[in-house]
Amino acid sequence: MPEEQKLSQSLCKSKLYVKKFGGTSVGSIERIEALAERIAKAYQAGERQVIVCSAMAGETNRLIALGGQVTAYGDPREMDMLISTGEQISIALMAMALQKRGIPARSLTGDQVQIHTNSQFGRAAIEQVDTDYLEQLLEQGIIPVVAGFQGRNPNGDVTTLGRGGSDTTAVALAAALSADECQIFTDVTGVFTTDPNLEPAAKRLDSISFSSMFEMARLGAKVLHPDSVAYAEKYRVPLRVLSSFEDGEGTLICFDGQYHQAGKVVGIAVSADLAMVSFDELDESSDRLAVLFKRLAEMGIETDLLSKTRSSASTVSFTIAQSWLERVLAELDSVSQTLNIGPVYFEQDLVRVSLVGNNNLAKTEVAAKVFDVLGKHGIHVKLVSSSAIKLALVIPQNHLRSAVCALHHAFELNEL
Amino acid sequence: MPEEQKLSQSLCKSKLYVKKFGGTSVGSIERIEALAERIAKAYQAGERQVIVCSAMAGETNRLIALGGQVTAYGDPREMDMLISTGEQISIALMAMALQKRGIPARSLTGDQVQIHTNSQFGRAAIEQVDTDYLEQLLEQGIIPVVAGFQGRNPNGDVTTLGRGGSDTTAVALAAALSADECQIFTDVTGVFTTDPNLEPAAKRLDSISFSSMFEMARLGAKVLHPDSVAYAEKYRVPLRVLSSFEDGEGTLICFDGQYHQAGKVVGIAVSADLAMVSFDELDESSDRLAVLFKRLAEMGIETDLLSKTRSSASTVSFTIAQSWLERVLAELDSVSQTLNIGPVYFEQDLVRVSLVGNNNLAKTEVAAKVFDVLGKHGIHVKLVSSSAIKLALVIPQNHLRSAVCALHHAFELNEL
Structure with missing residues (x-):
C-alpha cells in the first residue's frame, strides 16, 4: 500500500x-x-x-x-x-x-x-x-x-x-x-420473505429487525443461526446477509427502526420432516411431565410446539424431528406406567409453517386470516402455537407448497 | 490406570x-x-x-x-x-x-x-x-x-x-x-547392510554408530534423514529404527562401542538417477569457480562428489540429480565466456554406490578391493570420492545391481 x-x-x-x-x-x-x-x-x-x-x-x-x-x-x-x-x-x-x-x-x-x-x-x-x-x-x-x-x-x-x-x-x-x-x-442474496424454492414470488427484505430475524432463524430460515443473531443483538452489532457470488445490498439486520412497521407479517419460515406425538394425562400431578421432558433432553432430543389442551382429559402434544420418533416412542412406552398416561398417538410427515412479524403481531387478526385461507384450500391445521411475534402452524407435508403460497399472497408479501 | x-x-x-x-x-x-x-x-x-x-x-x-x-x-x-x-x-x-x-x-x-x-x-x-x-x-x-x-x-x-x-x-x-x-x-525392520531390493542377502544391522549411520543416510539410505541422525548424536540420544508392522529389535544407532569393529565396511548406500558434468578450466583463477557454484547454490541445485584433477588441463567434474541437468547445462553455457572454460561434457543414467565403514576405514585396501571386484565384472568407475569413513563410486546405472551384489559379497556383508 x-x-x-x-x-x-x-x-x-x-x-x-x-x-x-x-x-x-x-x-x-x-x-x-x-x-x-x-x-x-x-x-x-x-x-x-x-x-x-x-x-x-x-x-x-x-x-x-x-x-x-x-x-x-x-x-x-x-x-x-x-x-x-x-x-x-x-x-x-x-x-x-x-x-x-x-x-x-x-x-x-x-x-x-x-x-x-x-x-x-x-x-x-x-x-x-x-x-x-x-x-x-x-x-x-x-x-x-x-x-x-x-x-x-x-x-x-x-x-x-x-x-x-x-x-x-x-x-x-x-x-x-x-x-x-x-x-x-x-x-443467497439476502433474507427472503419465504423460501424461494417454495414460492417463486418470495422477495428479498432490505432490512429486518433482530427479533424478527431471530424468530425466522429459529423457525427454519437457514440463512443465519439464531444464536448468532441473538449474539449480534446483545452486542449491538449490525448484521448484513449478502451473496458471496453476486453483488447487491443484501439484508440488513438491525434494531427496530422507522422502516419496520409494527404488527405486520414480514416473512414465513418453514421447517420440514416433523412428527407429532400426543397422549392424554390420566393423572395431572404435573411434575411427572417434567420427568419425561428432562429425560428427553438428556437423550439430546429437542421438542417443539409443546401444547396442552383440556377437554375430557388433559392432552399433551409436541413436535419433534421425524428422525427421533422411534426413540421418543420407545421412551414413552417405557415410562407410560410411572407417568400414568393414556395411549400414545403420533403423526408423521408434518411441517411447521411460521408467520413471523414485527413486535406485537396482531395475532387474532393474523390467526383469523390464516384459518380462513388454509380452510379455503382444505388444509387441516394440526397444532398452533404463538408468541409476541410469530404464529406457528403444523400441517401435513404434502400441503406445504400450497399453504406457503396462499399465505405469502394473503399477507401481501409478494408486494414488498 | x-x-x-x-x-x-x-x-x-x-x-x-x-x-x-x-x-x-x-x-x-x-x-x-x-x-x-x-x-x-x-x-x-x-x-x-x-x-x-x-x-x-x-x-x-x-x-x-x-x-x-x-x-x-x-x-x-x-x-x-x-x-x-x-x-x-x-x-x-x-x-x-x-x-x-x-x-x-x-x-x-x-x-x-x-x-x-x-x-x-x-x-x-x-x-x-x-x-x-x-x-x-x-x-x-x-x-x-x-x-x-x-x-x-x-x-x-x-x-x-x-x-x-x-x-x-x-x-x-x-x-x-x-x-x-x-x-x-x-x-522396514531396521537398517540394512544395503537395499534388500538390490541384494536379497542384505542383513539387518543390530547396531551402527552415529557417524556411519549419518553417512549411510546422507549417501542414500532412506530409513533416516541425516539431519536427525546428526541431531541425535549431538544431544546423545540413542536412536532405534524399528518396524511399525512387525515385532523385532530393529537397529540401534549409538556411539561407537565395543561391537563396532573399526575400519570395517558396514554397509553399502545407493543413490540413483545422477548425471555427471565435466569441463576443463582454461584459466585457473579459482574464484571464478566459486562464482559458478555460488550461482548453482542460489538456483537450489546441490552438487556432489566434486572432484578436480589435472593432466594437460585442470578438469572439474561433479554429479547432480539428473533432473537438474538441463538447468545446469544452460547455466554453464551462459557463464562459459566469463568463466573461461572449455567444452562441457556430461553423462546421464549414473548411480552412486557408497561403501560406508566405521571410523578410519582402511581406504587404500578398500579401494584396491573395489577396483579389483568391479574390474572383474567389467564395471567402469566414472568418479571416486572418499572420506574418513566412506568410499563413494559413480558407475553406470545399468551396472547397479551387479556392483552392489559383488561388493556386498566381497566385503563379507552377507556373513554378518
Whole structure:
C-alpha cells in the first residue's frame, strides 16, 4: 500500500467490516479466488476488513467421518483438535489468494487471535476476544484472515464453537473491534420473505429487525443461526446477509427502526420432516411431565410446539424431528406406567409453517386470516402455537407448497 | 490406570521412550488402530511413552497441491499454516484410538507442547523444547501424542521443520526429556547392510554408530534423514529404527562401542538417477569457480562428489540429480565466456554406490578391493570420492545391481 494511502486510511478511520464466508463460499479454489478478488477491490477502495472463513464445504464432514472410523464417541477435545483443521486450511488458502493479488494478509487460528472460550468442547462459548493483534495488523494495513468456529480454552486446548459456529466468530470479532458492520456472505442474496424454492414470488427484505430475524432463524430460515443473531443483538452489532457470488445490498439486520412497521407479517419460515406425538394425562400431578421432558433432553432430543389442551382429559402434544420418533416412542412406552398416561398417538410427515412479524403481531387478526385461507384450500391445521411475534402452524407435508403460497399472497408479501 | 500402578510407575521411574510413527505407519485408520494396540500393550507393561506422529501418507502432498492451485509460490508462513494441519489430524485420531482402548492420551500441536523454533518457515530449526506440560502429563499417566514436523516461532506463528521433519521432533523431545531411547518406527525392520531390493542377502544391522549411520543416510539410505541422525548424536540420544508392522529389535544407532569393529565396511548406500558434468578450466583463477557454484547454490541445485584433477588441463567434474541437468547445462553455457572454460561434457543414467565403514576405514585396501571386484565384472568407475569413513563410486546405472551384489559379497556383508 502506498504511504499516502496508508496515512489517509489511518487519519479518516475508514469503515471497518468483519466479513464471514461460509463453507460453500470457500468450497473450491475458484471460489476462494473470486472472493479474494472482491476483498482486494474493497481494500483498494479503502475499506478496513477482517475476514472470517469456514472450512471448505465437505471438509468438516470428511474429518468427522475420519474420527467416526476410529470411534463412534470420540473424546470431544480430540474431535475439536481434528475438525478445527478444516478452517485452518481455508484461511491459509485465502491469505495466499490475497497475497497473490498484492494485498497484505495474514491467516490466524482462533488460538492466535486469541479467541478465549470456555471448555465445553464441541459447543464452546466465546468469553473474550483479544483485539490487540488484530488492531496491530489493521493499523499496518494487513488483512487478518481468521479461522471461524474455533477458539482456545484457558488450558490452551483448541475448542470449537457451538451452533452458529463461524457466524458467531464473526459477530464476536465485530463486537470486540466495534466494527461498523458484520457481513455474513452466503449462497443467497439476502433474507427472503419465504423460501424461494417454495414460492417463486418470495422477495428479498432490505432490512429486518433482530427479533424478527431471530424468530425466522429459529423457525427454519437457514440463512443465519439464531444464536448468532441473538449474539449480534446483545452486542449491538449490525448484521448484513449478502451473496458471496453476486453483488447487491443484501439484508440488513438491525434494531427496530422507522422502516419496520409494527404488527405486520414480514416473512414465513418453514421447517420440514416433523412428527407429532400426543397422549392424554390420566393423572395431572404435573411434575411427572417434567420427568419425561428432562429425560428427553438428556437423550439430546429437542421438542417443539409443546401444547396442552383440556377437554375430557388433559392432552399433551409436541413436535419433534421425524428422525427421533422411534426413540421418543420407545421412551414413552417405557415410562407410560410411572407417568400414568393414556395411549400414545403420533403423526408423521408434518411441517411447521411460521408467520413471523414485527413486535406485537396482531395475532387474532393474523390467526383469523390464516384459518380462513388454509380452510379455503382444505388444509387441516394440526397444532398452533404463538408468541409476541410469530404464529406457528403444523400441517401435513404434502400441503406445504400450497399453504406457503396462499399465505405469502394473503399477507401481501409478494408486494414488498 | 489403577492407583497402585500409577504409584509404582512414578516410584521406579520406568523407562521413557519417544516413539515416532511416519506417514505410512499412520496411513490409514486400520494402521493407526494397530499402532494404538501396540502402544496400549507397552503402556500396560509400564512403559512411559511420548508419541510423535507424521501426517497420514499422502495428506501433506494433498495440502501442498491445494496451495499450489492458488499460487506457485505460496508465502512460506501460509504454506506452514496449511500443511501443519496434516499432523494435527493424525494426532487427534491416534489419541482417540488410544482412548478407545482405555489408555489416557492427549494430542498436542507443536505450539501446545511448546516446541520453539526460529522463523525460517518451511525449514525451521528447533531452538528449545518446553518439557513442563509433557512431564506433567507423564506424571499423570497420560500419553502425550505430539504433532511432528511443526513448532512455533517467537511471534506465535506455526512453523514447519526442515528436512528430517518428524524424526527431528522426536529426537528433540527425547533430548529435552532425557528419554532412554528415541524409537523411529518405519516400514522396514531396521537398517540394512544395503537395499534388500538390490541384494536379497542384505542383513539387518543390530547396531551402527552415529557417524556411519549419518553417512549411510546422507549417501542414500532412506530409513533416516541425516539431519536427525546428526541431531541425535549431538544431544546423545540413542536412536532405534524399528518396524511399525512387525515385532523385532530393529537397529540401534549409538556411539561407537565395543561391537563396532573399526575400519570395517558396514554397509553399502545407493543413490540413483545422477548425471555427471565435466569441463576443463582454461584459466585457473579459482574464484571464478566459486562464482559458478555460488550461482548453482542460489538456483537450489546441490552438487556432489566434486572432484578436480589435472593432466594437460585442470578438469572439474561433479554429479547432480539428473533432473537438474538441463538447468545446469544452460547455466554453464551462459557463464562459459566469463568463466573461461572449455567444452562441457556430461553423462546421464549414473548411480552412486557408497561403501560406508566405521571410523578410519582402511581406504587404500578398500579401494584396491573395489577396483579389483568391479574390474572383474567389467564395471567402469566414472568418479571416486572418499572420506574418513566412506568410499563413494559413480558407475553406470545399468551396472547397479551387479556392483552392489559383488561388493556386498566381497566385503563379507552377507556373513554378518
